[in-house]
Amino acid sequence: MLETILAIKKQEIERLYLPEEANVAKHSFYQSLKQSPYAAGLIAEVKKASPSKGIIREDFNHVMVGKQYSDAGVQAISVLTDQHFFQGHRDFLTDIKKFVDVPVMRKDFIIDPVQVAESQLIGADAILLIGEALEASKLHELYLQAYEAGLEVLVEVHSEETLEGILKEFTPKIIGINNRNLHTFETTLEQTKQIAKLVPSDCLLVSESGIFTHEDIEQVAGYGAEAVLVGESLMRQANIKQAVEQLMKGVNV
Numbered sequence: 001m002l003e004t005i006l007a008i009k010k011q012e013i014e015r016l017y018l019p020e021e022a023n024v025a026k027h028s029f030y031q032s033l034k035q036s037p038y039a040a041g042l043i044a045e046v047k048k049a050s051p052s053k054g055i056i057r058e059d060f061n062h063v064m065v066g067k068q069y070s071d072a073g074v075q076a077i078s079v080l081t082d083q084h085f086f087q088g089h090r091d092f093l094t095d096i097k098k099f100v101d102v103p104v105m106r107k108d109f110i111i112d113p114v115q116v117a118e119s120q121l122i123g124a125d126a127i128l129l130i131g132e133a134l135e136a137s138k139l140h141e142l143y144l145q146a147y148e149a150g151l152e153v154l155v156e157v158h159s160e161e162t163l164e165g166i167l168k169e170f171t172p173k174i175i176g177i178n179n180r181n182l183h184t185f186e187t188t189l190e191q192t193k194q195i196a197k198l199v200p201s202d203c204l205l206v207s208e209s210g211i212f213t214h215e216d217i218e219q220v221a222g223y224g225a226e227a228v229l230v231g232e233s234l235m236r237q238a239n240i241k242q243a244v245e246q247l248m249k250g251v252n253v
């Protein structure tokens with residue numbers, strides 16, 4: 001699946017044009033996650049659809065969802081900007097930034113310097129770089145470019161081998177372990193348990209995907225996760241603010 005996504009992404013990059021710079025305030029992704037009052041900070045994802053689940057939310061309004069996340073007190077928002085597979089858009093991120101005062105991460109398949117430049121122009125506070133999508137040395141180059149442009153980076157891995165390769169090259173400040181198998185789409189929190197053992201103690205660890213309950217959060221926090229990235233389980237709820245509170249506090253509100 002990742003190969004297919006990346007093949008389409010390369011075609012998109014060939015016709016990519018850079019937008020005007022968005023006039024939006026910056027917020028620190030790392031600091032916000034570190035200052036979470038919960039067992040783990042929440043990165044709540046604006047996600048209309050996905051390759052594994054199809055349409056997740058029919059009555060989708062990206063700004064409404066972003067505002068509800070912000071009102072619910074999430075530590076950060078992740079916006080899927082990929083159009084082809086997730087029905088996202090880069091404008092979604094800029095639109096949301098104008099209405100929220102929490103950091104916003106661009107979730108896309110970033111493989112080229114021009115996408116890093118684009119991410120800064122659309123107003124992202126942070127970007128995702130996927131270990132399985134890039135050679136470790138290329139990932140490091142994009143990582144350095146991002147920090148120079150004022151963007152923080154969540155470095156995501158799906159396997160121990162990928163993480164080992166990256167750690168030979170450099171130590172990212174924020175590491176995400178994705179619980180989703182990119183071939184079968186199955187998710188298991190055991191993935192965080194296994195790979196977390198290799199994450200250096202001074203990195204901020206994020207557990208991503210397949211998190212549905214407060215107990216799931218307690219479980220991955222027990223494996224060392226300081227933050228979680230949650231999309232589907234929140235996007236399926238009618239009352240998003242209430243769903244965030246239930247997920248983070250573990251109480252029926």
Ligand SMILES: O=C(O)c1ccccc1NCC(=O)[C@H](O)[C@H](O)COP(=O)(O)O
Binds near residue numbers: 001052185
């Ligand atoms: O979500 C997918 O189906 C997917 C398929 C292929 C590559 C990436 C994919 N998702 C990106 C993500 O990592 C998730 O959107 C994010 O971690 C939230 O996951 P979830 O809470 O399970 O929606």
